[in-house]
Amino acid sequence: MTQHISITEFLSNNLTGEHRVALTEMLHDIVNACKKIALAIDQGALAGNMGSLGSENVQGEVQKALDVITNDIFIETNQLSGYVAGMASEEMDDVIEVAETQRQKGQYLLLFDPLDGSSNVNVNISVGTIFSILKSAKVKPGLADFLQAGTQQICAGYALYGTSTMLVLTTGNGVNGFTLDGSVGEFYLSHPDIKVPVDTQEFAINMSNYRFWQEPVQRYIDECLQGEEGVRKKDFNMRWVASMVAEVHRILVRGGVFMYPIDSKLQSKGGKLRLMYEANPMSFIVEQAGGASTTGIQRILEVHPNGLHQRVPVMMGSRNEVERIAAYHSKKIAR
Numbered sequence: 641m642t643q644h645i646s647i648t649e650f651l652s653n654n655l656t657g658e659h660r661v662a663l664t665e666m667l668h669d670i671v672n673a674c675k676k677i678a679l680a681i682d683q684g685a686l687a688g689n690m691g692s693l694g695s696e697n698v699q700g701e702v703q704k705a706l707d708v709i710t711n712d713i714f715i716e717t718n719q720l721s722g723y724v725a726g727m728a729s730e731e732m733d734d735v736i737e738v739a740e741t742q743r744q745k746g747q748y749l750l751l752f753d754p755l756d757g758s759s760n761v762n763v764n765i766s767v768g769t770i771f772s773i774l775k776s777a778k779v780k781p782g783l784a785d786f787l788q789a790g791t792q793q794i795c796a797g798y799a800l801y802g803t804s805t806m807l808v809l810t811t812g813n814g815v816n817g818f819t820l821d822g823s824v825g826e827f828y829l830s831h832p833d834i835k836v837p838v839d840t841q842e843f844a845i846n847m848s849n850y851r852f853w854q855e856p857v858q859r860y861i862d863e864c865l866q867g868e869e870g871v872r873k874k875d876f877n878m879r880w881v882a883s884m885v886a887e888v889h890r891i892l893v894r895g896g897v898f899m900y901p902i903d904s905k906l907q908s909k910g911g912k913l914r915l916m917y918e919a920n921p922m923s924f925i926v927e928q929a930g931g932a933s934t935t936g937i938q939r940i941l942e943v944h945p946n947g948l949h950q951r952v953p954v955m956m957g958s959r960n961e962v963e964r965i966a967a968y969h970s971k972k973i974a975r
């Protein structure tokens with residue numbers, strides 16, 4: 641049997657630069673949090689983890705028991721290293737303060753969506769955890785310290801609780817994927833140096849919103865659907881899991897484009913997906929794997945945030961397709 645490299649060994653061999661020690665410690669906690677979350681999801685209904693709570697989060701979405709359980713696990717476990725100065729979560733309205741005793745080395749901010757795709761939890765379809773790490777200007781950070789563009793991220797990653805549990809991460813030097821061996825409770829390197837194919841014949845979008853989309857998105861999808869007989873001169877395949885983590889993971893493995901565009905229903909909100917703990921970390925990963933990511937009119941990583949829970953249109957994946965979609969928005973490619 642091939643000897644696999646554990647995530648601990650991989651990080652100790654590969655992390656370099658000024659954040660090396662802090663990242664090693666913080667990622668150790670993140671890995672542990674994801675293992676605990678994987679277990680809570682695995683046990684599901686048997687542990688009484690399923691069902692809705694009747695409460696709503698800051699986004700006005702009904703919280704599932706697992707939304708709250710995974711949020712608590714992530715907050716508690718990530719205070720252990722002492723490097724995290726403050727946190728922000730999809731499930732919490734405000735910045736999460738870390739007690740002084742728990743942030744003695746605190747120079748970093750951790751932003752996360754503890755359970756992405758949670759509408760899939762009760763039907764036993766893949767869900768994930770997304771995280772992003774920023775440098776903190778202060779030991780006791782306030783909201784303004786969190787509002788940094790995605791280009792400032794020093795690390796981003798996701799855990800995918802799918803047919804296997806995987807952790808995929810970047811520290812700005814490529815993307816690597818690790819698979820959890822549940823028999824020993826350790827992640828091992830299984831997907832080294834992931835690269836997104838530049839071309840694709842597969843798209844992921846919630847087609848039921850078609851009539852609400854803007855013209856450039858309708859045009860792009862129309863042309864995909866016309867297949868060989870249309871201007872694209874090739875047939876396209878479609879997937880929609882409704883878990884961003886699962887869609888992006890599929891794209892990292894075999895190419896494709898993932899889209900959650902603005903539409904007339906979402907106009908007042910600015911989009912569906914959240915910039916700081918969904919779009920930014922996923923864009924950092926996709927770009928580091930050679931793909932691209934845009935709102936349609938701007939590179940996502942360059943959007944300057946105006947709020948912790950700001951939403952943006954998202955189109956990411958295989959570079960040539962994402963560039964085509966952006967060109968349709970800017971009308972650089974005429975009809």
Ligand code: AHM
Pocket residue numbers: 701730753755756757758759846882883884885900912913
């Ligand atoms: P969540 O963080 O509340 O789970 O919402 C984000 C999810 C994404 O994972 C997914 O791409 C999208 O929302 C699904 O949207 P839809 O319900 O339109 O299929």
Ligand code: MG
Pocket residue numbers: 730753755756757918
């Ligand atoms: Mg989410």
